[in-house]
Structures are given as structure tokens and as C-alpha cells.
Amino acid sequence: MATEKKQRRRKCMSGEQANHAAQMRVDKLTITVNDHRIIDNISACLKPGKITAIIGPNGCGKTTFLRALYRSLKPTTGAVYSGDVNIWDITAAESAAQRAVVTQYHGEGVGFNGYEIVEMGRYFARTTNVKTNLKTARRAQYSCEENEVTHGEHGNVDKHARSRRDAAIIRQALLDVAGTEEKAQELAQKSFADMSGGEQQRVLIARALAQRAPVIILDEPTNHLDIHAELSIMALIRRHQCTTILVVHDINHALAYADDVMVLNQGKIYASGEPHAVLTPELIREVFGVSACFTTDPHTGKPFAILGLPG
Structure with a gap:
């Protein structure tokens, strides 16, 4: 076994x-x-x-x-x-x-601040010694550019190159959720405890x-x-x-x-499948207790449910 x-x-x-x-x-x-x-x-x-x-x-x-x-x-x-x-x-x-x-x-x-929270996402992406990885990654700066991981003369991973790559991945994740470099920098430096609920949510998504x-x-x-x-x-x-x-x-x-x-x-x-096939007015009424009629969302071209209380 x-x-x-x-x-x-x-x-x-x-x-x-x-x-x-x-x-x-x-x-x-x-x-x-x-x-x-x-x-x-x-x-x-x-x-x-x-x-x-x-x-x-x-x-x-x-x-x-x-x-x-x-x-x-x-x-x-x-x-x-x-x-x-x-x-x-x-x-x-x-x-x-x-x-x-x-x-x-x-x-x-x-x-922790925002950068350190997002950095935690790189923890499980690494494959060598945990303590060394954390120490190496914390030397990375937010402004680093992405580099591919390189190898030393004996085939060992270049930890500094990996650190730079980690920093670039973290930077991109923050930029993705923040929308601008300025807002990403603010999230990176701000204490998690001082963030609004929305800011905390963005940082946790960036970590993922x-x-x-x-x-x-x-x-x-x-x-x-x-x-x-x-x-x-x-x-x-x-x-x-x-x-x-x-x-x-x-x-x-x-x-x-x-x-x-x-x-x-x-x-x-209760049901599963493609959204437009599953989320019918009948199912929405039976499961959620509300009425639904559908139109087309002009932004996405997908069905859009208009919901209301029955009666």
C-alpha cells in the first residue's frame, strides 16, 4: 500500500x-x-x-x-x-x-504588505529548498523585469535569475488586478491590514x-x-x-x-451544463424563487437575466 x-x-x-x-x-x-x-x-x-x-x-x-x-x-x-x-x-x-x-x-x-502577500503565491511554484527560496525571493525588487531562469555551470538553477523572474511575475499579477502601474505600486507597498475589502480581494486574486x-x-x-x-x-x-x-x-x-x-x-x-442551456426561467424560479426573463447583453452578446420577485 x-x-x-x-x-x-x-x-x-x-x-x-x-x-x-x-x-x-x-x-x-x-x-x-x-x-x-x-x-x-x-x-x-x-x-x-x-x-x-x-x-x-x-x-x-x-x-x-x-x-x-x-x-x-x-x-x-x-x-x-x-x-x-x-x-x-x-x-x-x-x-x-x-x-x-x-x-x-x-x-x-x-x-504583510501587498507585495509580500502576492509573493506567497510563488512559494508553491518553486521546487528547491523552501527557506532558501523565501530568502532569495524577498531580495527581489518590484521594478525588476522578467527574465527566464538560467542555469549555472553545474546545471543548478540560477537563484538570482529565478528571483528576478518571480519579481516580474508578482509585478504583472499586481498590474493585472490594479489596472495601472501607479495603483499596482500602491497595492504593493500598502499594509494588508490597512486595505479596503476590495483592495484585499484584488491582492488575494493577484496572489492566485x-x-x-x-x-x-x-x-x-x-x-x-x-x-x-x-x-x-x-x-x-x-x-x-x-x-x-x-x-x-x-x-x-x-x-x-x-x-x-x-x-x-x-x-x-440540481443541474449542470452550458450556462445558456441550464439557467432557464424555470430553473431560476425553482431554485432561487425569483422570476426571470432574458435579453441579450449588448456588451458581451450573451444572454442577460432580468430578475424580479414573483407576483
């Missing part, structure tokens, strides 16, 4: 790691907490390179489902697979390297982007954001083109940006 587990670990961490890790599926997943079944026998395949939006009413199990995907909560029964590897058959560090996560909880950033993981998992990524930032972040997620799983409450975000949608209700998959 131990030998078999080691073989699975080696397979997952091979040169095909990114391709395998981007292919996630859950098999008969059930999660019970305090005798309450929150997730009830869910099986699903999450398409690699696509955006899957998880939607559903409050308390239906969306966040619990995400926690199972990034190994924060162990299944009561069933399994979560990265490629063909059960994520509980690899180490926590290996699992974390494959999935970048943005949760609703922002308490982990206290005591900087990790360059094959899978990004986001729990309500537009929380605390103003309208411009909300639309910018959703467009950025769309452009990123990796396997993305996100919880959203806005049905129109699912329609505009997702490739697939999974509707959860009472811990089960």
Missing part, C-alpha cells in the same frame, strides 16, 4: 503534472458535519482549461464543495481526483502547488495568479469590489485560460463568463 501511494505521488509530480492537475473530478463525494449532510453523493468532471461557475441559494453547500476541491475538508465518503490521483494520496504541499485558492476569509494577510497553478479556485471573487473592479476581475479570470472553478451569486456573471455552470441545491447537483 505504501509503495502504491509513493508511485501515485511520483506520477502526479512528473513532467505531466500541470496537464493532469488541470483535470479535476469528484466521485460520489459526500461531506457530513455534525451529523448534517452538506454535500450529498456528488459526482462531476470539471473541464480542464474551462471556467466552471458554481451557483445556488445560500446554504446549499457551495463553499463546502470548494473546500473539498482544495483539500481543506476531507470527504466523509467519495473522493476528489486531480487527473487520476486522489488529492488525499499526495502531500499537502503537492496539492497546494496544483491549486491556487482565493477564499472569503482574509485574515491570513495581517502583518502569481502562483501560476494549473487550477484556480475562487469563492465569490467579486466580493467587496466596485462595479468597475468587478467587471475587470471577471474579464481577467476569463482571459487567464486555466482550469477555473468559482462560486458566484450573480447569475449574469455565470452567463457572461463561465463555460459551464453547476447548480447546487440542498447539497446535490
